Amino acid sequence: MSLLRQVWTVVRKDLLLEWRGRSRIISVLMFGVVTLLLFSFAVGPDSTMLRAAAGGFLVLALLLSSTLGLSESFRIEQEQRAIEGLLLLPVDPVALYYGKCLSNTLFLMLLAPVLTPVALVLYSVELSAVGLVTLLGLWTLAAAGLSAPGTLYAAMTSRLQSQDVLLPLLLFPLVVPVLMGSVKAVTLILMGDPMSQLGSWTVLLASFAIIYWSLCGLLFPHAIEEGS
């Protein structure tokens, strides 16, 4: 089986499991909405302030929900030792990584179309159709950037008892460039971009994704090898 087919098999397995259960996506989305609500409570009913911080709040809600989704992605593999079965299959560990990473990216991409309208309503921000499409495209890059180290670390920490603490502890400082880049870019989309800065932040997000997709793909086979 070629590498691409193996990757596709893993993606298909994950999507099928997700579609049959649907519990992960629903609970993670609910969590995102609650987070957006909590941010507005923290700032108070000042609509000017809420509007100014809307980009940051939206990205933070997406990031927090993403971490929850990522940690769940390998927890299901631990149930009934499913991971052992996966590793016994004649599948290249690299294919396993990219399959998991791709399904995680698709999963995280689904968060933005739901959470963005909620944020627009809650923080009273206007956004054109073109703006919405740009925002979703940008979040795709950010989702790819989050999934690469997220999948690697989720695979490692899912075997430890303190996964809920460890994964954010490892991931949050690491994805600071993704967070900064997407907060800046989303704010520019929502508030206007008179200096045409959006391009630079998009390049930053793309570079992060490319670097970590390559690096983590190299490291993943070591992370799950013998003794693991």
Next chain:
Amino acid sequence: MNERMTKIHLFGLAGLVLLLIGSYLGLLVAPSERYMGDVQRIMYVHVPCAWNAMLCYIFGFGFAIASLWHHRPRWDALTVASIEVGIVLNALLLVQGSIWARKTWGVWWDWDVRLTTSLIMLLLFAGVLALRSFVQDPSRRATWTAIATIVAFVDVPLVYFCVRWWRSLHQVQSSPDTVSSGMVMPLRLNAIALLLLAIWMVAQRARLEMNRHQQEQVAEPARIEPVGGLEDV
């Protein structure tokens, strides 16, 4: 072995002596800075801390690659030792920087590129040690430490460039040509002193880690159940 230990201790001793001389020159002999006054003298420990912390992380990264390739406990011990010493110097750097900033900028903290990068760097490598502390199996612990170190290290330049696009307040680095010659000597002495002390600390910490590893190897046949670490995989 004993002879090697004596040599390592010489590094520590030489570092301590140089640090005393450098600090004496820096605090009492070097001229006072025209605008900042005496508070600028914190530079003589601040800058060497920054250089050596970065050097420890670079070596930690190199050892991590070696550990991942060769799977020898020695490389793992050196990785964790370099990261730990790097974290100590990094923490010192942040504290000294804060004190200096309070006096010259009027604030304890500013979201400047080097300050922010140093803080994130500290958190990144502290995460590596946190992960390590939860893994009981020695071979998995070594592999995961190496992986997390490599992933964290690659992030440092990305964080730096990202924060740089924000506004920057930190002064531009001076070069030996632009500062008084009386300032160059204590700075160089302290930089070498901290380097020698860092080598000594890394060697000591690596030796402790090797002892721990040997003890675990001895304890292995007894099959001690891990406490609070691994699930039954």
